[in-house]
Amino acid sequence: xxxxxKILRAGINSTFQxxxxxxxxxLGVAPSGCMDKFLxxxxxxxxxxxxxxxxxxxxxxxxxxxxxGESASVGVxxxxxxNIIKKNGEIINGESNESFLIQxxxxxxxxxxxxxxxxxLAVSGGFxxxxxxxxxxxxxxxRIGSNDGDKLKIGEKxxxxxxNSSFTPKKIKLDLEKDNIIRVIKGLQFNxxxxxxxEDFFSKEYKVTRLTDRMGMRLEGEKLENIVxxxxxxxxxxxxxxxxxxxxxxxxxxxxxxxxxxxxxxxxIITADYDKLVQKTPGSKIKFKMVDLTIAESxxxxxxxxx
Amino acid sequence: xxxxxxxxxxxxxxxxxxxEVSKKTNREVIKLFNFIMEATRNKKLxxxxxSTPSYNKLIINFDLAKVKSKELIEFINSSDYSKTTxxxxxxxxxxxxxxxxxxxxxxxRLENKTKLSFxxxxxxxLKTNFFVYMIGFVPGHPFMGDLGKELEIDxxxxxxxxxPKGSVGVVEKFCNIYSFESPGGWNIIGKxxxxxxxxxxxxxxxxxxxxxxxxxxxxxxxxxxxxNE
Numbered sequence: 001x002x003x004x005x006k007i008l009r010a011g012i013n014s015t016f017q018x019x020x021x022x023x024x025x026x027l028g029v030a031p032s033g034c035m036d037k038f039l040x041x042x043x044x045x046x047x048x049x050x051x052x053x054x055x056x057x058x059x060x061x062x063x064x065x066x067x068x069g070e071s072a073s074v075g076v077x078x079x080x081x082x083n084i085i086k087k088n089g090e091i092i093n094g095e096s097n098e099s100f101l102i103q104x105x106x107x108x109x110x111x112x113x114x115x116x117x118x119x120x121l122a123v124s125g126g127f128x129x130x131x132x133x134x135x136x137x138x139x140x141x142x143r144i145g146s147n148d149g150d151k152l153k154i155g156e157k158x159x160x161x162x163x164n165s166s167f168t169p170k171k172i173k174l175d176l177e178k179d180n181i182i183r184v185i186k187g188l189q190f191n192x193x194x195x196x197x198x199e200d201f202f203s204k205e206y207k208v209t210r211l212t213d214r215m216g217m218r219l220e221g222e223k224l225e226n227i228v229x230x231x232x233x234x235x236x237x238x239x240x241x242x243x244x245x246x247x248x249x250x251x252x253x254x255x256x257x258x259x260x261x262x263x264x265x266x267x268x269i270i271t272a273d274y275d276k277l278v279q280k281t282p283g284s285k286i287k288f289k290m291v292d293l294t295i296a297e298s299x300x301x302x303x304x305x306x307x
Numbered sequence: 308x309x310x311x312x313x314x315x316x317x318x319x320x321x322x323x324x325x326x327e328v329s330k331k332t333n334r335e336v337i338k339l340f341n342f343i344m345e346a347t348r349n350k351k352l353x354x355x356x357x358s359t360p361s362y363n364k365l366i367i368n369f370d371l372a373k374v375k376s377k378e379l380i381e382f383i384n385s386s387d388y389s390k391t392t393x394x395x396x397x398x399x400x401x402x403x404x405x406x407x408x409x410x411x412x413x414x415x416r417l418e419n420k421t422k423l424s425f426x427x428x429x430x431x432x433l434k435t436n437f438f439v440y441m442i443g444f445v446p447g448h449p450f451m452g453d454l455g456k457e458l459e460i461d462x463x464x465x466x467x468x469x470x471p472k473g474s475v476g477v478v479e480k481f482c483n484i485y486s487f488e489s490p491g492g493w494n495i496i497g498k499x500x501x502x503x504x505x506x507x508x509x510x511x512x513x514x515x516x517x518x519x520x521x522x523x524x525x526x527x528x529x530x531x532x533x534x535n536e
Binding site: 020022023024025026027028029031132133141142144184185187188233234235236237238239240241258259260268269270271293296297300304 | 313314315316317318319321326328340344347355356357358359360361362363364365366368371372375376441442443444445446447448450486487504506507511512515516
């Protein structure tokens with residue numbers, strides 16, 4: 001019998017994710033995959049997994065898990081407040097970005113993310129999950145992927161790939177960016193917006209609203225005036241696109257984005273700043289900065305060196 | 308013809324075939340789409356994550372660690388994909404539809420706007436040889452055309468929050484099928500029991516861009532007893 005985690009509390013939005021499912025967008029399937037690639041990879045690194053191994057992604061309040069079976073090494077990445085509750089009732093403060101060993105009957109209680117939205121929990125050897133079209137990622141909206149395409153639910157058991165590797169303590173010091181500057185490249189319909197609105201977009205702050213999830217991030221700020229048409233012929237979407245619907249308030253499309261869409265796009269987030277963006281919580285303010293492709297590509301080279 | 312290629316952020320390109328929405332333009336898009344998919348399979352092209360055809364554009368998303376937009380644009384510009392055939396890959400599909408008033412939620416609106424009787428609307432719908440322009444929004448969901456001018460109708464002013472799976476809708480010259488229960492603003496003309504998407508199949512989507520579709524009228528009883536393969 002393999003070991004498993006019993007879900008005593010599911011958390012707000014806990015799903016299994018890896019690097020995403022590709023080559024299916026032309027059939028209406030969004031790529032999904034982890035929101036913060038860097039923290040996802042850190043969680044796997046902590047427990048010696050390959051960097052693409054499926055991990056548990058949680059948002060804000062995470063799950064309460066009880067281990068049943070053999071001891072396992074666990075890594076929680078991000079800025080996370082969590083406790084390890086030993087079988088004898090002893091409560092230990094959890095340290096994120098540091099691996100730890102838990103025994104049969106111990107619990108991990110992910111209380112909250114701190115000034116950030118997403119965190120990851122990886123276990124040595126990985127979770128026992130079935131790949132669907134090359135990925136274990138869960139796309140809840142289309143009911144595709146691990147856990148029957150659904151979020152974690154209370155009472156479920158998540159099986160582990162029992163790897164009896166010896167425990168090696170590991171600690172990774174993270175230097176996470178805290179600023180609110182998000183770099184973008186001009187979007188396909190940049191010239192649909194008035195000169196004033198183009199200026200506003202780059203000079204004013206935009207507030208992240210509560211209407212934000214894995215699909216998209218709705219912002220609130222200076223209304224952007226469309227001088228051409230508020231609808232375009234529907235076209236393929238790439239994550240990080242900043243679309244402006246009729247009400248003039250930006251929506252940034254994220255990992256579970258619709259596959260095609262009919263709103264004009266003023267800008268696209270550069271790959272190197274995507275992780276920073278998705279960690280912004282409702283109420284925080286961001287500012288867009290225009291860069292060109294050369295700068296975006298060199299920022300990407302710098303970004304991958306962190307991994 | 309491919310009019311221009313533009314960057315989308317740092318990991319995408321848009322191949323634009325002009326502003327016209329027609330089968331002719333869309334066929335060009337699908338040719339390039341088939342060509343990119345084939346080049347990816349044959350490993351002539353690396354780093355392609357997704358390639359999404361729409362009415363008049365092909366949007367390609369790539370892995371910046373494996374390929375840069377400049378290389379990809381050069382590859383497309385130096386390729387002759389005009390000979391990529393559509394015929395081998397594309398098929399004609401017959402889709403059963405029940406026009407019973409229980410499912411045709413917008414009969415009244417359709418009759419009022421088109422000044423045709425529902426029977427006339429159904430006849431025209433059944434006669435149309437639909438072309439699948441693109442699949443998307445939700446998995447397996449087709450955007451098809453072209454309905455005749457006399458059937459053209461706008462979206463609902465207020466979209467429905469929830470439409471049953473299988474609902475068939477019309478807007479402007481287009482027809483769709485809600486492959487999953489979802490919100491939607493199209494005028495519902497009937498319902499199909501035909502499953503359009505199953506992720507566990509080798510070919511998850513029954514329809515592909517470039518396929519053609521004809522509807523076949525079935526009774527409510529046939530709808531309820533229909534068995535998907």
